[in-house]
Amino acid sequence: MKSNRKKTAPTSGKGAKGPSGNLIRGRFARRRLLEVEKFTASLPFDRRLYRHDIRGSIAHARMLARVRLLTRAEAGRIERGLKRIEREIASGQFVFDLSDEDIHLAIERRLTQLAGDAGRKLHTARSRNDQVALDLRLYLKDEIAEVLKLVEALRRALVTVAREHVETVMPGYTHLQRAQPVSLAHHVLAYVEMLERDRERFEQAFRRTDVMPLGAGALAGTTLRIDRRFVARELGFSRISENSMDAVSDRDFVLDFLSAASILAVHLSRMSEEIILWTSAEFGFAALPDEFSTGSSMMPQKKNPDLLELIRGKTGRVVGDLVAMLTTLKGLPLAYNSDLQEDKERVFDALDTIKPALDLLAKFWPRLVFERRAMSEAAGGFALATDLAEYLVGRGVPFRQAHDIVGAIVRETAEAGKSLGALTLADLRRHSQAFGADAMEMLRAETSLNRRTVAGGPAPSTVRARLLRLGR
Numbered sequence: 001m002k003s004n005r006k007k008t009a010p011t012s013g014k015g016a017k018g019p020s021g022n023l024i025r026g027r028f029a030r031r032r033l034l035e036v037e038k039f040t041a042s043l044p045f046d047r048r049l050y051r052h053d054i055r056g057s058i059a060h061a062r063m064l065a066r067v068r069l070l071t072r073a074e075a076g077r078i079e080r081g082l083k084r085i086e087r088e089i090a091s092g093q094f095v096f097d098l099s100d101e102d103i104h105l106a107i108e109r110r111l112t113q114l115a116g117d118a119g120r121k122l123h124t125a126r127s128r129n130d131q132v133a134l135d136l137r138l139y140l141k142d143e144i145a146e147v148l149k150l151v152e153a154l155r156r157a158l159v160t161v162a163r164e165h166v167e168t169v170m171p172g173y174t175h176l177q178r179a180q181p182v183s184l185a186h187h188v189l190a191y192v193e194m195l196e197r198d199r200e201r202f203e204q205a206f207r208r209t210d211v212m213p214l215g216a217g218a219l220a221g222t223t224l225r226i227d228r229r230f231v232a233r234e235l236g237f238s239r240i241s242e243n244s245m246d247a248v249s250d251r252d253f254v255l256d257f258l259s260a261a262s263i264l265a266v267h268l269s270r271m272s273e274e275i276i277l278w279t280s281a282e283f284g285f286a287a288l289p290d291e292f293s294t295g296s297s298m299m300p301q302k303k304n305p306d307l308l309e310l311i312r313g314k315t316g317r318v319v320g321d322l323v324a325m326l327t328t329l330k331g332l333p334l335a336y337n338s339d340l341q342e343d344k345e346r347v348f349d350a351l352d353t354i355k356p357a358l359d360l361l362a363k364f365w366p367r368l369v370f371e372r373r374a375m376s377e378a379a380g381g382f383a384l385a386t387d388l389a390e391y392l393v394g395r396g397v398p399f400r401q402a403h404d405i406v407g408a409i410v411r412e413t414a415e416a417g418k419s420l421g422a423l424t425l426a427d428l429r430r431h432s433q434a435f436g437a438d439a440m441e442m443l444r445a446e447t448s449l450n451r452r453t454v455a456g457g458p459a460p461s462t463v464r465a466r467l468l469r470l471g472r
C-alpha cells in the first residue's frame with residue numbers, strides 16, 4: 001500500500017503534521033488526541049460522497065476561474081487533479097487517513113500533492129459547511145432519482161399482476177375478518193395507489209433538495225466576488241439558497257427524504273405482512289416461490305418468508321433514521337453545528353434499506369403463484385351478507401331494516417352450521433317477502449363483485465378503467 005502523504009511536497013508553514021493532516025494546522029500547537037480524531041471523523045462513512053464532492057469542486061474551480069480568482073491554467077490543474085483522485089478512489093488506490101477528518105479534506109490534501117499551489121487555492125470562498133451541504137444535496141438528487149426508478153418498477157410489477165387478476169375473486173377484510181368479496185386486482189391496485197403517493201413525495205423531496213448552497217461559506221458568505229448562479233448551472237441545480245445561515249444549517253431536505261422513505265417503508269412492510277398471511281397454510285391464497293424463501297435449520301418441512309419478514313422488520317430502521325434526524329436537529333442553534341455530520345449515515349442507511357427492498361419486491365410479485373380456488377371459496381358465504389341487504393334496499397326496504405333482516409338470516413344460518421350459499425329462496429322469504437327469485441343470484445361472489453361498479457370500486461369494469469388510466 002502506498003501512502004499519498006509520503007509524496008507530499010513540503011508546504012508552507014512549519015512543524016510536524018497538524019491536527020488535520022497538513023491542511024488546517026496553523027491554529028494548533030499540539031496534535032489532536034487520537035481517540036478524539038477517531039470519534040469525530042466522518043471519513044469512514046462520508047467517503048461515499050467522493051464523486052459528488054469532486055463534481056462540486058470542479059464546478060467551484062471553474063467558477064473561481066471565471067471570476068479570475070484562479071487562472072485558467074490553475075483551474076485546469078485542479079480539474080485534472082480531481083479527476084485523477086476520482087480514479088484513485090474508484091480503483092481503491094487512494095490511501096485514506098483518518099487524520100483528514102472527512103472526505104473533503106482527504107480529497108483536498110491529495111489535490112495539493114497533485115496540483116501544488118493551485119490545489120491550495122481551491123478552497124477559496126468556500127467552507128466545508130457549504131461544501132458538505134452541496135455534496136449531500138448532489139448525492140441525494142441522484143439517489144432520489146434512483147429510488148423513483150425502483151418505485152416505478154415495483155408499481156409496474158403490481159399493475160401487471162392486477163391485469164391478470166381482474167376477475168380473480170377473493171375476500172376483502174376488515175379487522176382481519178372476512179368482509180366482502182373484492183378482486184385480487186383491486187387489492188393489489190390499492191398498493192399501486194400508495195406507490196403513486198410515494199412517488200409524489202419523493203418528487204417533492206427532490207425539489208426541496210434541488211437548491212445550491214455553495215457561496216454561503218461557513219455561515220456568512222464571502223467578501224470575494226463569486227458567481228453562485230454559474231455554479232448552480234454547472235451542477236444542474238434549479239435554484240440557489242437565499243440565506244447563507246439557512247444554507248449551511250438546513251437539513252429539511254434530509255427530513256423530507258427520510259419521511260418519504262419512512263412512509264414508503266411502511267407501505268412495503270404492510271404489503272409484506274399481507275403476503276406473509278396469504279402464503280400461510282391458514283390462508284393458502286398463494287405459494288411462496290422457492291427463490292425467495294428460506295428453510296428451517298430444524299424443521300425439514302418449513303419454507304419461510306424471511307425476505308418479507310425482513311422488509312417488514314427493517315422498516316424500523318428507516319423510521320428510526322427519520323426519528324434520529326429529527327432529534328438531532330431539534331435543539332440546534334444557527335448555523336452549522338457538528339451534530340449535522342450525523343445526517344449522512346441516516347441517509348445512507350435509509351437508502352441501503354429501501355432500495356433493495358423495492359428491487360426485491362418488484363422481482364418477487366411476478367413469481368407469486370395464486371390459488372384462485374382457495375381465494376374464491378373464502379370470498380363466498382357470509383361475505384355476501386351486505387349484497388343481500390343492498391338487494392333489499394333495491395326493493396324499497398330501508399337500509400337499517402335490511403341490515404336487521406340479513407343479520408337475522410346470518411345468525412340463523414350460522415347457528416345451523418350452514419353457509420349463505422346453502423340457503424333456498426324459501427329460506428330467504430321466511431325473513432322478508434321483499435326477496436324475489438333474483439335474490440339467489442346475490443349469493444354468488446362473482447355477482448357481488450360485478451355489481452360493485454361505483455367509482456373506485458372493485459367491479460372488473462371499474463378496475464379495467466383504472467388500469468387503463470394507470471398505463472403500462
Ligand code: ARG
Nearest residue numbers: 042102128129132338340341
Ligand atoms: N464532516 C463534516 C460533516 O459531515 C463536514 C463539515 C465540517 N465542518 C466543520 N466545521 N467541522 O458535516
